[in-house]
Amino acid sequence: xxxxxxxxxxxxxxxxxxxxxxxxxxxxxxxxxxxxxxxxxxxxxxxxxxxxxxxxxxxxxxxxxxxxxxxxxxxxxx
Numbered sequence: 001x002x003x004x005x006x007x008x009x010x011x012x013x014x015x016x017x018x019x020x021x022x023x024x025x026x027x028x029x030x031x032x033x034x035x036x037x038x039x040x041x042x043x044x045x046x047x048x049x050x051x052x053x054x055x056x057x058x059x060x061x062x063x064x065x066x067x068x069x070x071x072x073x074x075x076x077x078x
Contacts, residue, residue, distance in 0.1 A: 002049075007015070019029035 015026055015029055019026050022029060024032075
């Protein structure tokens, strides 16, 4: 699929330098960089989701432990 974007002259210059060093076309270089960027975002989003799930599980466990502690305190008072 073809995608067109507007870039600054400075960015195009940098892209050309790196593409030449890698021995690939400007388009091939941009395709690789975009692909790596998307994969990086995918990994970041997965990590954030995993962290959110663990925090949620931790808060649920903390809530349950608090309830057990309160019941134990009531039992000890009797």
